[in-house]
Amino acid sequence: MAEFEINGVKLSLDLDDLNVADKVEKAVEAVKDKATEAQKAGVTDYVGAGKKVCEYVEECFNNIFGEDTAKKLFGGQLKFREHIDAFGSLAEATVGQLKEQNTYFTGLSAKYSPNRVSRRHPNLKAVK
Numbered sequence: 001m002a003e004f005e006i007n008g009v010k011l012s013l014d015l016d017d018l019n020v021a022d023k024v025e026k027a028v029e030a031v032k033d034k035a036t037e038a039q040k041a042g043v044t045d046y047v048g049a050g051k052k053v054c055e056y057v058e059e060c061f062n063n064i065f066g067e068d069t070a071k072k073l074f075g076g077q078l079k080f081r082e083h084i085d086a087f088g089s090l091a092e093a094t095v096g097q098l099k100e101q102n103t104y105f106t107g108l109s110a111k112y113s114p115n116r117v118s119r120r121h122p123n124l125k126a127v128k
Helices: 018-040 046-065 069-074 080-112 116-120
Strands: 001-006 008-014
Touching: 001 080, 008 069, 008 080, 018 046, 018 080, 046 069, 046 080, 069 080
Parallel strands: none
Antiparallel strands: 001 008
């Protein structure tokens, strides 16, 4: 479980809970898909594109951490950099947990995986 802080608000993210992991995956993919759709639709002006991105990020946080999370994080303001930094913090927390899980499972599987060479050829010594 990772705890991280954005604009003074502490958030907890537990990707060991697969329901939470599913919510995170869907919410992040939705942001990517909507940003791509906005580009295709021709939203090119800075203000319009920035507002769209802020909306997508707020929706992402609300979907993962519950309604009104975006209000707590951003106070109703559409500050582009704050929204991008918050989304980056979420990504860092997610990637960090996934790396930890991967390391854990790799170590666990290595611990219980038999050494095939020594099992098949018990008289041979393992080369290091």
